[in-house]
Amino acid sequence: MAPDKPTSLITVTLPSGATLEDALRQLGIGRDAVDTDYGLVDLHNGTYALLVTEAVAERVHGTPGAQGPYANPKIEPFGPPQPRPDED
DSSP: OOOOOSOEEEEEEOOTTOOHHHHHHHHTOOGGGBOTTTOOEEOSTTEEEEEEOHHHHHHHTTOTTEEEEEOOOOOOOSSSOOOOGGGO
């Protein structure tokens, strides 16, 4: 069985200026349970997003200060690139 990869998006409430290490400590999880390339994304007002494994998302569901999991669809271009009007 393949290891559980970080693919579930959750949010966590932290003080302003928080770091990924702060989020890991609050959630009680290790670095192997998060996508460190995605990191900790500041969504404003003390809410931060991070990608975690499905197991962690299920475990922290309902924990005060943590919400999710949320959908995390892959972002891709819609159709072939089009020239901009000023590039004609």
